[in-house]
Amino acid sequence: MQTADVIVIGGGVLGGAVAFYLAKQNAGRVIVLERHSVAQGNSSLAAGLLTRGRFKPYLIPMVLETYQAIQEIEVIIGSSLGMRQTGCLYAAFSPVHQKEVRELVSVSSQMGLRTEWLDIIEASRRVPWLKLPRRAIAAFMPEDGYIDGYSLASGYIKAAKRLGVEIHEHTEVLSICKTGQRVTGVKTTKGDFSASLVIDSAGVWAGMLAYELGIGFPMAPVRSHYWITVEYPLFSPLQPFVILPDARAYARPESHRLLFGFRETQSVAVSPRDLPKKMNGYVFTQDPHGWESFLDGVPEFSKFFPLIEEIKISTYIKGLSNYTPDGNFVLGALPSLDGFLAATGCAGAGIAMSGGIGRLVAELATGRTPFVDAAPHRIDRFGSIDPCDPAWLQRCADARSAKITG
Numbered sequence: 001m002q003t004a005d006v007i008v009i010g011g012g013v014l015g016g017a018v019a020f021y022l023a024k025q026n027a028g029r030v031i032v033l034e035r036h037s038v039a040q041g042n043s044s045l046a047a048g049l050l051t052r053g054r055f056k057p058y059l060i061p062m063v064l065e066t067y068q069a070i071q072e073i074e075v076i077i078g079s080s081l082g083m084r085q086t087g088c089l090y091a092a093f094s095p096v097h098q099k100e101v102r103e104l105v106s107v108s109s110q111m112g113l114r115t116e117w118l119d120i121i122e123a124s125r126r127v128p129w130l131k132l133p134r135r136a137i138a139a140f141m142p143e144d145g146y147i148d149g150y151s152l153a154s155g156y157i158k159a160a161k162r163l164g165v166e167i168h169e170h171t172e173v174l175s176i177c178k179t180g181q182r183v184t185g186v187k188t189t190k191g192d193f194s195a196s197l198v199i200d201s202a203g204v205w206a207g208m209l210a211y212e213l214g215i216g217f218p219m220a221p222v223r224s225h226y227w228i229t230v231e232y233p234l235f236s237p238l239q240p241f242v243i244l245p246d247a248r249a250y251a252r253p254e255s256h257r258l259l260f261g262f263r264e265t266q267s268v269a270v271s272p273r274d275l276p277k278k279m280n281g282y283v284f285t286q287d288p289h290g291w292e293s294f295l296d297g298v299p300e301f302s303k304f305f306p307l308i309e310e311i312k313i314s315t316y317i318k319g320l321s322n323y324t325p326d327g328n329f330v331l332g333a334l335p336s337l338d339g340f341l342a343a344t345g346c347a348g349a350g351i352a353m354s355g356g357i358g359r360l361v362a363e364l365a366t367g368r369t370p371f372v373d374a375a376p377h378r379i380d381r382f383g384s385i386d387p388c389d390p391a392w393l394q395r396c397a398d399a400r401s402a403k404i405t406g
């Protein structure tokens with residue numbers, strides 16, 4: 001039996017971030033347990049948009065923390081994580097989406113973010129592949145950027161390791177152990193570990209580990225996917241990434257190709273019970289190759305990107321993120337259970353929010369005053385739920401369909 005102060009389950013971007021902040025806060029002996037290799041779960045599949053603009057002001061400091069963490073990690077590990085700070089352009093045409101973008105800009109400016117309004121000619125100059133109707137509006141957030149999810153997740157892990165965290169790969173947590181109302185450790189494929197605190201940050205697999213403890217995390221794994229075109233002279237890695245609420249689309253340069261995704265009208269949720277241990281090659285029962293979603297999204301997207309009708313697609317990427325009905329996360333403790341914290345339910349924004357989630361959960365773990373209010377992310381805010389119930393899964397899938405920020 002090995003003994004730690006804190007066990008962190010999962011070596012993705014959230015487990016990595018939590019471990020990094022625990023180390024910074026001198027949380028004692030911290031061990032990350034990862035059943036495969038670190039940073040190779042859904043974090044490695046992300047589009048990696050680090051969108052600061054949020055309708056909920058309390059989420060903005062959490063994204064800002066990620067930018068801060070990137071700077072710190074680069075100093076600690078002595079190399080760049082490759083973030084591209086190109087800025088983000090929001091363009092909207094219909095009155096309803098123009099109103100949303102104005103509201104987003106208003107909230108963002110009140111929170112101290114830099115925002116600019118661009119005229120259509122300037123917006124098209126910065127993003128030459130984008131065709132904007134004459135009456136569209138365009139808001140630009142110059143400080144936004146994007147990052148490779150694998151690079152950020154492994155950056156947190158490397159920095160945490162430099163600060164003394166132990167990383168155990170190929171060590172699967174089989175169950176979380178409980179005595180009375182206290183979690184006491186975990187059983188793994190490499191033996192038992194005891195700890196004063198266990199943090200469940202096992203991504204879309206976090207829900208089943210908690211479920212077996214009798215806890216229903218208020219979230220469900222929902223598919224996210226995107227496509228990447230072939231190279232084309234109109235695309236450059238220096239261009240901003242773009243959010244188009246009218247087309248329910250986002251796009252960013254991927255070197256000289258264009259990566260784009262749609263928030264489909266019918267998102268696909270998967271019961272946590274049916275998840276494979278690895279996502280590689282996982283076949284979704286609904287719209288397995290994403291074609292329905294692609295065909296659903298193209299007509300609106302082509303109004304802003306006419307080339308979509310003829311350009312070849314080189315790559316299709318799909319994966320899962322945990323979605324909650326209210327777009328908040330699943331973080332912190334339960335009043336009825338000691339020694340256990342959740343760091344999950346990322347609402348499709350785990351890359352952008354990783355710094356904030358890592359810092360907040362580490363502060364809860366070490367008894368510090370949290371830098372943001374943890375209440376919106378409480379595990380029990382929906383009461384008792386069954387995370388495998390089809391109606392619940394549908395609620396979480398609908399939350400993704402309704403999302404308009406990056």
Ligand SMILES: Cc1cc2nc3c(=O)[nH]c(=O)nc-3n(C[C@H](O)[C@H](O)[C@H](O)COP(=O)(O)OP(=O)(O)OC[C@H]3O[C@@H](n4cnc5c(N)ncnc54)[C@H](O)[C@@H]3O)c2cc1C
Pocket residue numbers: 009010011012013014015016033034035036037038039040041042043044045046047048049050149171172173174201202203204205206209224225226317318319320321322344346347348349350351352353406
């Ligand atoms: C296609 C796509 C695009 C996305 N785009 C964006 C974006 O633009 N911006 C953004 O902010 N977010 C984006 N996301 C969301 C983002 O990827 C997730 O929010 C984030 O990766 C979640 O990180 P995680 O650490 O919780 O999960 P993961 O990276 O999946 O890590 C969980 C880890 O836990 C391990 N694990 C699971 N069970 C066990 C066990 N029993 N024992 C030990 N280890 C275990 C897994 O092996 C895995 O390594 C996107 C997601 C997808 C799929």
